[in-house]
Amino acid sequence: MSSPLLEQLIEAFRVLPGVGQKSAQRMAYHVLERERAGGQRLADALAAAVDRIGNCERCRDFSETPVCPTCSSASRDVHQLCVVESPADRLAIEQATGYRGLYYVLQGRLSPLDGIGPAELGLDRLASRLAEGEVSELIVATNPTVEGEATAHYLGQLARQYKVRPSRPTHGVPLGGELEYVDRGTLSHAFGSRSEMS
Numbered sequence: 001m002s003s004p005l006l007e008q009l010i011e012a013f014r015v016l017p018g019v020g021q022k023s024a025q026r027m028a029y030h031v032l033e034r035e036r037a038g039g040q041r042l043a044d045a046l047a048a049a050v051d052r053i054g055n056c057e058r059c060r061d062f063s064e065t066p067v068c069p070t071c072s073s074a075s076r077d078v079h080q081l082c083v084v085e086s087p088a089d090r091l092a093i094e095q096a097t098g099y100r101g102l103y104y105v106l107q108g109r110l111s112p113l114d115g116i117g118p119a120e121l122g123l124d125r126l127a128s129r130l131a132e133g134e135v136s137e138l139i140v141a142t143n144p145t146v147e148g149e150a151t152a153h154y155l156g157q158l159a160r161q162y163k164v165r166p167s168r169p170t171h172g173v174p175l176g177g178e179l180e181y182v183d184r185g186t187l188s189h190a191f192g193s194r195s196e197m198s
Contacts, residue, residue, distance in 0.1 A: 084142070085106050168196075
């Protein structure tokens with residue numbers, strides 16, 4: 001019979017994407033056998049992050065402050081707003097391109113079967129930003145998956161309601177791919193050669 005605490009630790013590791021029973025068990029045993037100090041650092045960092053990291057009031061990205069550093073930066077172009085599905089996608093674009101506009105992080109994509117609609121993605125807040133009149137181009141950088149394309153179509157229609165030009169990164173992003181896994185050169189080229197959405 002195993003320790004209840006060990007079972008809880010194994011089950012806790014399973015919350016991570018792609019981690020099944022065996023992987024979680026290996027991680028738990030590794031921490032207890034060889035990395036107790038590292039495990040404590042992980043626990044402390046995780047507790048602090050869960051406690052202190054929220055979402056930016058303007059863009060919904062992860063932030064320790066009410067408004068994130070990107071949104072509060074005076075050097076960003078307020079006329080361009082790039083919509084991404086996740087903070088990982090925002091980071092990929094930031095690292096791979098010379099984009100200097102602002103972002104809006106959906107924290108997901110439209111998926112009616114999973115109960116994710118416009119309200120869950122904060123599209124009312126996005127509409128409010130577009131209504132302010134500062135944004136002239138909405139760069140829709142959702143992933144080229146079925147749900148991502150449906151979300152892009154919805155966002156394109158939303159942008160047009162507010163007389164904002166919707167555009168989309170074009171060349172090189174594979175259909176069905178995820179932005180955070182596209183290499184920097186491909187993403188940079190795709191982002192630089194975006195086209196207006198039809």
